[in-house]
Amino acid sequence: RRKALDCALQAGVKLSELSSSWAPFLVHATTFIEPGGRMAVVAPAELAHASYAQPVVRFLSQSFSKVKLLVFAKKLFPDLSEDTVLLLAEGRGLPFCELTLHQLHDADSLGRATNVTLDRDAGQTTAGWTSGVARLVEYLLPPATRDLYRELASLNQVVRLGDVAEVGIGYVTGN
DSSP states (O other): HHHHHHHHHTTTTOOOTTTHHHHHHHHHTTTOOOOTOEEEEEEEGGGGGGGGGHHHHHHHHOOOOOEEEEEEOSSSSTTTTTTTEEEEETTTTTTOEEEEEEEEEGGGGGGGOEEEEEGGTTTTSSSHHTTSSSGGGGGGGGGHHHHHHHHHHHHHTOOHHHHHOOOOOOOOOOO
């Protein structure tokens, strides 16, 4: 575990001790991709929402020009207790320009993907995602829902749970 976290640190990514093993693995694997190259990875769904995933997300946006995340309503691997996503990245070493989220029902629907493209041309911004302020899962919400959430979060009467209570991961096992 220490060696994995050190490898991620050598790539410029400081990960929390709470990080799951996939996080340093994904960072380290990225370092083997040649300039202009592509990468495809089956990753845990935590990539879209876990706080420890934010440094990985920033690293991906600094490492690739385009990042696609395919999320599934039905588990890709039904016998596992883990929800997964498919991460597709291209343009290693080129400036980041696009994040595309594809919402799919199951693996059979890969050919019929619907997507939400977050880039400058679509009038949306990836700055929240790449800076770690927003989680990828926010972009899966319909725009009206996302706007309402952000409006409510900006009100003085609304308090974030983390401001009144300590929120942390409850229990993790390697089994």
